[in-house]
Amino acid sequence: MSSDSEERTGEPLMGSVPDKETVDQIAALCDGLTKFNEPLSEHTTIGVGGPALVWLRPKSEGSALRILNACAQQGIRHFVIGAGSNLLVRDGGYPGVVINLNHAFKKVQLKNSRLTAGAGTPVGTVIKKCAQAGQSGLEMLAGVPGTIGGALATNAGVDDWSISDVLDHVELVAGGETKEVDRDEITFSYRSSNLAELGVVLRASFLLNKAPTPQIQSRINGMLFKRRSTQPQKTKSAGCIFKNPPEAPAGKIIDELGFKGKKLGGAVVSDAHANWIVNVELASASEIIELIEKIEAAVEKKRGIKLERELEIVGVD
């Protein structure tokens, strides 16, 4: 049984902790980079987190599928990491296999207004390619540091717009089988999806609209300018910690309660945006979590609002 400290998005971590022999067997399936006891602080934008038993970045699709299928079939604890930009890994690390698809699934194809991108492709690469080809639809994500797979799993977006608005279908692997799943068969809501229950995204196909490149570029520049003027720059973070509740933006509520600049160890509530916690001085995951819990308790007590986390917390203490 998993303990509370092992929860991931409110659900117990799935699968059993692999022993050394099993870890070696899974690692042998990887034709790319293999790192044992790899600190996940190296693979998350907020820069904290203990080690994964093994971190794998396969080169080929075949190798990636063999790893994913072996983990699923043997019930081994595993998860896919993208750019790690919406993740906080606990200090005890992740007792399982962490798989990165950034090399195996990184092809981008544009045929007229249909874009197909591998799950490991950086969102920024996709946006650039679309702008050059005069295809509009994804530029709202300019400046979001994730992969296509991560963006879909979190239904990334800005304001009322989300990536699922332009999605046509995904190619998933689940239980050893790959299949295409239409957008209508997936449940998307504000900064959330049920993709984790359906499988691992390998590729996604989007339907875009033709538009002049300068117009798309100007929207991208506008998004980047807005980010530079409202969000902390050049600091380690995971973006927004909380979803905006219906009452008001989470940042405004947290700011009104005087949290800006509040420091706990190496973690600080950003002066630029109160819904961001930045890692300024080698923060630990437990310091960040303690700060998150203090904010949650204050917002509930003083405003009667139960904030929901946008940041996903994984691993063990």
Ligand SMILES: Cc1cc2nc3c(=O)[nH]c(=O)nc-3n(C[C@H](O)[C@H](O)[C@H](O)COP(=O)(O)OP(=O)(O)OC[C@H]3O[C@@H](n4cnc5c(N)ncnc54)[C@H](O)[C@@H]3O)c2cc1C
């Ligand atoms: C500076 C900054 C600004 C940000 N701004 C925004 C913003 O404006 N809007 C917004 O929505 N978010 C924002 N974020 C949060 C984050 O960038 C997004 O949620 C992003 O889409 C996550 O992608 P990722 O590849 O980093 O996913 P990760 O953090 O690596 O993973 C997130 C989840 O996706 C799952 N996942 C990853 N790949 C796959 C796959 N192939 N198949 C199935 N599941 C998968 C992981 O298992 C995990 O559950 C920001 C973050 C930072 C650091």
